[in-house]
Amino acid sequence: MNKVKSRIKAVTVEELGVIGRKIVTLKGIEIGIFFVNGSYYAWRNLCPHAAAPVCEGVVCGTRLPSLVYQYEYGRDQEILRCPWHGWEFGLTDGKHLVEGGVKLRGYEVEVEGNDIYVLM
Numbered sequence: 562m563n564k565v566k567s568r569i570k571a572v573t574v575e576e577l578g579v580i581g582r583k584i585v586t587l588k589g590i591e592i593g594i595f596f597v598n599g600s601y602y603a604w605r606n607l608c609p610h611a612a613a614p615v616c617e618g619v620v621c622g623t624r625l626p627s628l629v630y631q632y633e634y635g636r637d638q639e640i641l642r643c644p645w646h647g648w649e650f651g652l653t654d655g656k657h658l659v660e661g662g663v664k665l666r667g668y669e670v671e672v673e674g675n676d677i678y679v680l681m
């Protein structure tokens with residue numbers, strides 16, 4: 562049975578900026594809204610490791626798979642690093658970079674005009 566979701570206005574496009582994030586509280590739940598590569602994503606501000614406010618972490622890139630003694634950096638501004646123990650998650654899919662089965666809790670996002678809505 563599908564649960565009916567509410568569509569809640571979270572933030573405006575202007576508030577979020579061209580490259581940015583905003584943490585909002587909707588239905589008593591903290592959610593980080595992120596703008597990444599032209600799309601918007603919403604993740605619960607709770608790290609699956611030990612419940613840190615993960616959305617307050619650094620947005621960065623990461624080291625890509627490469628040969629020994631080669632260090633390739635990539636995915637700049639697509640990675641969220643948890644502020645407590647440094648676990649890294651993809652901002653576009655919520656997946657932990659190493660343990661793919663570990664994910665951030667995500668929400669659907671809709672944009673209408675200047676307003677960004679979260680479905681929850």
Ligand code: FES
Binds near residue numbers: 608611612613615
């Ligand atoms: S609480 Fe996020 S990495 Fe430990």
